[in-house]
């Protein structure tokens with residue numbers, strides 16, 4: 001009997017104990033794995049991976065929850081207490097049915113893995129552009145709002161980075177700061193190192209060659225770059241384009257157009273015109289980039305993306321095209337959109353306004369009208385280095401971060417209407433998704449109750465983990481019914497060499513009763529209200545209205561054809577290229593017929 005017992009003991013000692021592997025940062029985001037093989041696939045070769053093994057599932061989950069709150073905790077510059085006071089964790093969250101979580105089903109983590117399957121597949125015309133770029137061709141691709149220019153550009157950048165990870169060979173730029181942030185780049189001016197760019201190309205190039213320290217860094221940048229991306233090219237002045245082209249030839253000692261740099265340009269000239277430049281008191285009238293002397297030899301004929309993804313309804317697409325060209329024939333179709341649109345879920349349309357102060361006034365008024373405590377989230381801002389390798393000053397950091405859609409401070413209450421300003425790994429939630437704050441909770445409570453926690457798509461490992469604290473974060477219900485606990489995410493501004501110049505860590509939400517047209521650029525919005533009574537510049541009414549995805553969820557007040565103005569030179573240029581495109585398509589058809597019958 002004694003022998004039998006000791007045998008049994010031996011057997012139980014040799015049985016492998018179950019192990020649980022909690023991953024706070026890995027390829028699939030926060031998740032608990034039940035075996036090392038699965039875990040290692042998600043942490044090995046993942047820079048900054050954080051994981052730990054446990055003998056009980058409960059311990060693994062508790063550690064994971066606390067490490068998520070630790071990473072997400074706010075700035076040390078504000079008292080930690082200000083987060084955890086007042087509101088109790090959201091009482092609507094159901095208590096768990098069992099004392100521990102069901103082993104296989106942890107909804108919070110599962111949604112992260114689902115995201116990887118919901119990737120966008122490029123259309124044939126988007127693919128064709130990508131292929132041409134991979135072959136080394138110069139290209140300008142255009143297309144109306146919602147034809148997937150930004151999606152394509154992001155794919156191009158990924159592809160080029162994968163091909164050559166050295167940041168010096170790829171210049172990622174845009175004409176404006178806000179557009180540059182959207183693609184993880186910097187402004188064209190800052191990449192080129194030309195200040196306001198008023199001097200002649202020879203003088204600017206001469207300075208780079210002549211200057212010892214700063215000049216040589218810029219010279220190296222110009223010499224080493226292989227591909228230069230410029231987004232929102234419509235806002236680049238044609239005279240500046242010519243100057244940069246000449247500088248490229250001079251600095252690289254290469255007579256090929258643009259000194260042999262591959263150009264990838266993107267934008268829609270109907271949307272945003274170049275801003276007039278100043279030389280002292282003199283205002284220099286800009287010209288469009290397509291009117292630059294060297295445009296034709298640099299990029300040739302543009303490629304037009306024709307398939308509109310943002311709007312599915314062809315009637316709406318036709319109306320938007322009429323707005324784009326500034327040729328409104330069916331006025332009634334627009335005036336009919338002045339009717340009131342009612343929503344039953346309590347979420348109102350986002351009002352697009354032209355002035356920032358007005359936006360703040362509307363949002364603050366609506367927030368004040370809500371009962372209950374206001375939770376204020378202050379961002380954690382940090383300074384990096386500029387492309388000269390110097391640490392940026394506090395003032396420079398503030399100026400840079402001011403371009404972000406993410407505010408320094410955001411006050412939220414239960415019932416507040418919010419917009420997500422980051423794509424989440426939780427696949428269907430993207431920049432522009434509309435939702436409502438339905439409560440506040442700690443990350444720990446959310447995990448215990450199977451509530452997903454916001455996890456940023458393609459996130460980089462976090463730098464400088466902030467201090468510990470049991471924080472309350474907003475729980476948001478989005479219009480698609482998903483409920484997600486919103487913890488802070490990173491918003492980074494890069495310098496011209498791809499290094500971090502400034503970073504903001506903030507809850508990725510803004511109040512969304514109103515939004516400025518300027519900040520709505522590039523966005524896809526679910527419910528939109530536009531009042532055209534305000535003065536809109538050329539193309540601005542089109543930008544505002546084309547953010548909407550459906551006519552059912554769009555209200556236009558004070559429509560008048562005179563408010564929808566397109567620049568005559570842009571109309572003329574696009575008409576010409578459209579004619580060429582049609583001729584080319586017909587020729588292709590003729591060639592195909594000939595080949596078929598011969």
Ligand SMILES: Nc1ncnc2c1ncn2[C@@H]1O[C@H](COP(=O)(O)OP(=O)(O)OP(=O)(O)O)[C@@H](O)[C@H]1O
Nearest residue numbers: 121122123145146147148149150151309310522524
């Ligand atoms: N190949 C695709 N398949 C499915 N959806 C797509 C595709 N390309 C783009 N989209 C979707 O279409 C919408 C508009 O895309 P995007 O913002 O890239 O357009 P855009 O041309 O840059 O618009 P805008 O000029 O208004 O900024 C987004 O919701 C995007 O996810």
